[in-house]
Amino acid sequence: MTDKRNDGSQARDPENYLIDERHEMIEGVRYDFLSSPVYAHQQVLGELYAAFRTNCLTEGKVVFAPLDVHFDKDNIFQPDLIYIANANRGIIRDGYIYGAPDLVVEILSASTGSRDKTIKKNGYEKFGVREYWIVDLAYRLVEQFVLVEGKYAAVATLTEEQTLTSPTVPCLSLKLGDILREDEGDDESEAKDKQGKVKETPENYLIDERYEIIEGVRYDFLTSPIYAHQRILAKLYLAFHKDCAADGEVLFAPLDVHFDENNIFQPDLIYIANANRGIIRDGYIYGAPDLVVEILSSSTGRRDKTLKKNGYEKFGVREYWLVDPVHRFVEQFVLLDGKYAAVATLTEEQTLTSPTVACLSLTLNEIFPPENE
Numbered sequence: 009m010t011d012k013r014n015d016g017s018q019a020r021d022p023e024n025y026l027i028d029e030r031h032e033m034i035e036g037v038r039y040d041f042l043s044s045p046v047y048a049h050q051q052v053l054g055e056l057y058a059a060f061r062t063n064c065l066t067e068g069k070v071v072f073a074p075l076d077v078h079f080d081k082d083n084i085f086q087p088d089l090i091y092i093a094n095a096n097r098g099i100i101r102d103g104y105i106y107g108a109p110d111l112v113v114e115i116l117s118a119s120t121g122s123r124d125k126t127i128k129k130n131g132y133e134k135f136g137v138r139e140y141w142i143v144d145l146a147y148r149l150v151e152q153f154v155l156v157e158g159k160y161a162a163v164a165t166l167t168e169e170q171t172l173t174s175p176t177v178p179c180l181s182l183k184l185g186d187i188l189r190e191d192e193g194d195d196e197s198e199a200k201d202k203q204g205k206v207k208e209t210p211e212n213y214l215i216d217e218r219y220e221i222i223e224g225v226r227y228d229f230l231t232s233p234i235y236a237h238q239r240i241l242a243k244l245y246l247a248f249h250k251d252c253a254a255d256g257e258v259l260f261a262p263l264d265v266h267f268d269e270n271n272i273f274q275p276d277l278i279y280i281a282n283a284n285r286g287i288i289r290d291g292y293i294y295g296a297p298d299l300v301v302e303i304l305s306s307s308t309g310r311r312d313k314t315l316k317k318n319g320y321e322k323f324g325v326r327e328y329w330l331v332d333p334v335h336r337f338v339e340q341f342v343l344l345d346g347k348y349a350a351v352a353t354l355t356e357e358q359t360l361t362s363p364t365v366a367c368l369s370l371t372l373n374e375i376f377p378p379e380n381e
Contacts, residue, residue, distance in 0.1 A: 030074055030218045030229050034127050036082040041074075041120070041218050044264040044274060046291035048145055049088075049115050054259060055187045056089055056113060056143075057242060058249045064179040068093040068110065069100070071242055074262065076232040077105045077112075079135040085128060086232060088143075089113035091177060103234035108132075111139040111176050116146070129153070133160045139176040148188045218262055222315050224270040229262075230307035236333050236377050237303050243375040244277050244301060244331075252367040256281040256298065257288070265293045265300075267323040273316060276331075277301035279365055296320075299327040299364050304334070317341070321348045327364040336376050 031040045053072055060070040069092045077085045091111040092099065099107035112132060114124040124142060132140045133155065140160065142151040148168045153160040154175060166172050168188040174180050219228045233241075241260055248258035259278045266272050279299040280287065287295035300320060302312040312330060320328045321343065328348060330339040336356045341348040342363060354360050360370040 030086070030231060032086050032128075033082055033084040034123070034131055039123060041086075044218065044262045044292070045115075045117055047259070047263065047288055047293070048291065049117055050259045050263045051189070051257075052115055052143060052145065052187055053088055054245060054249065055189075056182075058246060059182050059187070060089070060091060060177070060180060061242075061246050063181070064091075064177060067177070067179045069097065071235065071238045072260070074232050075105065075235060075238045077109060079108070079131065083131055083135065085112075085131060087112035087128075088115045093177075100235060103236065104232070105235070108136040108138075110137070111141070111174065112137050113141045113143060115143040129160065133158075139174060141172075143188075145188070150184060150188075218274070220274050220316075221270060221272045222311070222319055227311060229274075233303075233305060237305055239377045240303050240331060240333055240375050241276050244370075247370050247375070248277070248279060248365070248368060251369070252279070252365055255367045256365070257285065263293065265297060267296070267319065271319055271323065273300075273319060275300035275316075276303045281365075296324040296326075298325070299329070299362065300325050301329045301331060303331045317348065321346075327362060329360075331375075333376070338372060 031038050033039075057070060057072050064070065071090050071092075073088045074086050075090065077087060077090065079085065087109070089112065090105065090109045092105070093110045096107075096110055099105050099109070114120075114128065116124055129140060129142075133153075136155065136158075138155050140153040142153075144151070150164075150166045150172055151162065152164040152166065152172065152174075154163050155161075164172070166184055168184045170184055172180075172182040172184055219226050221227075245258055245260050252258065257280045259280075261276045262274050263278065264272050264274060265278065275297070277300065278293065278297045280293070281298045284295075284298055287293050287297070302308075302316060304312055317328060317330075321341075324343065324346075326343050328341040330341075332338070338352075338354045338360060339350065340352040340354065340360065340362075342351050343349075352360070354372055356373040356376050358372055360368075360372055362368050
């Protein structure tokens with residue numbers, strides 16, 4: 009019998025090593041992630057990512073969750089945001105990260121906040137992560153820790169009126185008011201009470217891992233995406249954020265999109281035009297975004313191309329992209345008279361434009377990583 013605990017942890021035994029939902033391992037104990045982060049969490053994560061990319065593009069790599077960081081076989085973490093300086097890029101190999109990033113960020117949530125502030129902080133210290141930030145949405149502040157002689161020193165607790173600078177990432181100067189914006193969906197505690205994915209039944213009500221519901225059927229996500237998947241997602245997010253920030257909202261997985269009680273999807277990337285922002289409420293999305301993107305992977309590609317494509321069409325998502333990282337092309341579908349028309353299949357030498365998102369012109373060779381990564 010697996011010892012599943014109230015905090016989402018499970019004792020390490022042969023049973024739970026065969027479970028494939030997204031999770032972390034901390035000192036040999038498995039900790040499951042609880043459903044989807046709320047809108048405010050993903051909005052802040054997106055703004056942080058954009059700030060690192062804008063200011064530190066030539067200095068290092070920045071990627072975001074979910075991506076496994078392997079410290080050793082008993083400690084495999086998924087930080088919200090990861091920064092790796094160019095001199096440290098050797099830790100990226102075989103599609104994941106093996107070793108200590110230079111800086112990690114965790115954004116507190118009701119389900120993971122206690123371990124972010126305790127056992128994960130201890131782990132980052134133990135394995136030599138040079139700098140660690142804890143972003144507290146409830147109190148709108150950032151705690152900054154820097155490794156000094158093998159121990160974390162609390163160097164600052166900064167509010168939204170202040171600017172954060174980093175001894176580890178000198179290229180960055182971050183005005184926290186630009187990150188900790190009050191916006192739709194900020195009330196995580198209210199959202200937490202309303203985030204049930206399916207009808208309450210003995211079979212599904214007590215299961216808390218990340219998953220989707222498609223036509224009433226639960227589909228689990230399999231562990232962590234690989235580095236290439238997250239890099240493509242990051243590049244797409246940055247392109248939307250750079251060109252279309254004034255025209256709408258761009259967000260990335262994991263975030264629930266509620267079409268109805270039997271259809272709750274987690275697209276890789278979500279774009280919502282300003283005129284459609286009313287679908288953002290109670291911490292999640294209720295209704296059809298204007299555009300969604302799925303990046304194919306071995307574990308989810310089939311349903312992205314079939315069940316989810318059918319669902320996005322059925323519920324009126326105006327445009328849908330399928331990104332194939334292996335064959336390095338993008339399929340573009342646009343809703344016409346209630347059905348998706350395949351308007352283009354574009355290779356990395358081409359430029360993608362969108363009838364739904366007129367502000368965007370995307371040179372595809374900029375989103376695909378080098379083939380050796």
